[in-house]
Amino acid sequence: MVKYMKDENTIVEKGTEEVSQTIAGGMASGGPSEPEKAKSYENYLQLEKVLGGVRRLSEVNNDPAHDEHLFIVIHQAFELWFKQMLFDLESIIEIFDSKPGRDEKQMLTITQRLERIVLIWKLLIDQFFIIETIPPLNFLEFRHHLGSASGFQSLQFRLLENKFGIRDEDRKKYANKTYIDMLDAESSKDKLRESAKDKTLLSVVQLWLEDMDDIDSDFWQRYTKAVVHSGNQASFEGVVDKDKYESDREHGIRRLSHKAFKGALRISLLRDEPGYCLPYKVLSLITDVDGLIMKWRYNHVLMVHRMIGSKAGTGGSSGYQYLQSTVSDKYRIFIDFFNMSTFLMPRRI
Numbered sequence: 001m002v003k004y005m006k007d008e009n010t011i012v013e014k015g016t017e018e019v020s021q022t023i024a025g026g027m028a029s030g031g032p033s034e035p036e037k038a039k040s041y042e043n044y045l046q047l048e049k050v051l052g053g054v055r056r057l058s059e060v061n062n063d064p065a066h067d068e069h070l071f072i073v074i075h076q077a078f079e080l081w082f083k084q085m086l087f088d089l090e091s092i093i094e095i096f097d098s099k100p101g102r103d104e105k106q107m108l109t110i111t112q113r114l115e116r117i118v119l120i121w122k123l124l125i126d127q128f129f130i131i132e133t134i135p136p137l138n139f140l141e142f143r144h145h146l147g148s149a150s151g152f153q154s155l156q157f158r159l160l161e162n163k164f165g166i167r168d169e170d171r172k173k174y175a176n177k178t179y180i181d182m183l184d185a186e187s188s189k190d191k192l193r194e195s196a197k198d199k200t201l202l203s204v205v206q207l208w209l210e211d212m213d214d215i216d217s218d219f220w221q222r223y224t225k226a227v228v229h230s231g232n233q234a235s236f237e238g239v240v241d242k243d244k245y246e247s248d249r250e251h252g253i254r255r256l257s258h259k260a261f262k263g264a265l266r267i268s269l270l271r272d273e274p275g276y277c278l279p280y281k282v283l284s285l286i287t288d289v290d291g292l293i294m295k296w297r298y299n300h301v302l303m304v305h306r307m308i309g310s311k312a313g314t315g316g317s318s319g320y321q322y323l324q325s326t327v328s329d330k331y332r333i334f335i336d337f338f339n340m341s342t343f344l345m346p347r348r349i
Contacts, residue, residue: 053072053076054069054072054073054076055072056068056069056072056142057142057145057146058141058142058145061145063141063142063145065138065141065142065145066138067134067135067138067139067141067142068141068142068145070130070131070133070134071131071134071139071142074127074130074131075151077127078124078127078154078157079154079156081120081123081124082154082156082157082159082160083156084116084120085117085120085121085160086156086159086160086163088113088116088117089113089117089160089163089164089201090163091113092110092113092114092201093163093199093200093201093204095109095110096110096201096204096205096207096208097199097204102208102211104275104278104279107278107279107281107282108278110282111278111281111282111285114282114285114286114289115285117285117289118285118288118289118292121289121292121293121295121296122292124296125292125295125296125299128299128300128302128303131303132303132306134307136306136307136308136309139307139308143308150182151300152174152179152182153182153183153184155183155188155191155192158179158180158183158192158195159191159192159195162192162195162196162198162200163195163198163200163201164200164201164202164289164290164293164333165200165201165202165203165255165333166331166333168196170252170330170331171330172322172325172326174322179192180192180193201286201333202255202333202334205260205286205334206256206257206260207260208263209256209259209260209261209263209264209267210257210259210260210263211263212263212264212266212267212279213259213260213262213263213266215266216266219266220262223240223265223269223345224240226345227240227345230345235342236343238342238343239258239261239262239265239342239343242258245258245261246258252330254336254339255333255334255335255336256336261336261340264283264336264337264340265340265343265344267279267280267283268280268283268340268344269344269345283337286334286337287334287337287338289334290332290333290334290335290337290338291338293331294327294331294332297323297326297327297331298327300323301320301323301324301327304319304320304323305320308320
């Protein structure tokens with residue numbers, strides 16, 4: 001008797017002859033199915049579905065507002081790019097999470113995908129200049145059609161935040177509700193809850209940096225010796241003194257473990273040395289992403305302030321005031337990389 005798959009969940013046993021006849025019969029009736037191929041450009045890109053999603057409620061309600069079309073297209077474009085960044089970010093986390101993936105040969109793939117994420121964030125920032133071509137008075141022509149719909153309800157943006165490593169305790173509440181409570185569908189809420197438990201870019205990068213700290217056991221001794229002879233030892237106390245560092249971390253001033261920060265510091269100081277060039281590029285790109293997300297938030301704040309002033313947001317928040325509160329260091333996931341310049345020394349230590 002031999003086993004074969006009846007379907008993806010069931011394994012059954014059949015006689016060898018019967019299996020052979022089944023295979024032969026399958027070949028006789030046409031053989032393996034042909035790979036699917038696109039019938040046309042429109043078919044390949046599913047344009048009927050994508051373009052058909054631009055539906056102006058102002059037109060549906062017999063109160064057509066021309067600029068609502070652009071408002072919808074911009075936000076749909078945001079969501080498509082969020083989807084691409086999630087796709088790339090998940091692959092980066094997977095590579096970092098595998099021991100072989102931390103080898104230098106994998107760093108090139110990581111840098112390529114991080115570079116793409118950097119360029120996408122730059123593009124999304126520029127899109128605010130396009131949406132600001134809608135005069136505030138024109139926005140008022142269709143704003144009431146939005147009802148309780150709000151950008152705060154973007155599932156993909158919240159997933160991106162979680163994947164990067166924003167902690168629940170650092171989030172500002174929205175109309176006295178959590179970011180999960182604001183979503184409508186239970187399935188979306190479940191996805192967010194699960195993503196909050198998953199590994200993040202911050203968590204896997206931290207483990208990678210901790211491994212980097214083990215490469216040269218004498219490096220830290222050389223660094224602390226250089227600090228002592230620098231004549232400015234007090235400025236470096238926050239990183240040389242492990243207890244001080246961990247105390248700052250408990251108070252939310254630092255995010256990385258002390259060991260990981262030492263690994264990042266080593267990479268930054270030895271970036272010109274063999275084996276450190278690509279790791280430094282990775283740190284630099286992650287820093288770029290963190291900074292660009294903050295710039296995106298700030299541009300969003302300016303756009304909302306321009307459009308609605310100090311009015312309440314459509315989802316029930318305080319609008320501009322709420323968004324302004326998110327442009328803070330609590331939302332900067334890799335702020336340790338920005339602070340690292342404080343502790344840099346001349347290359348030869």
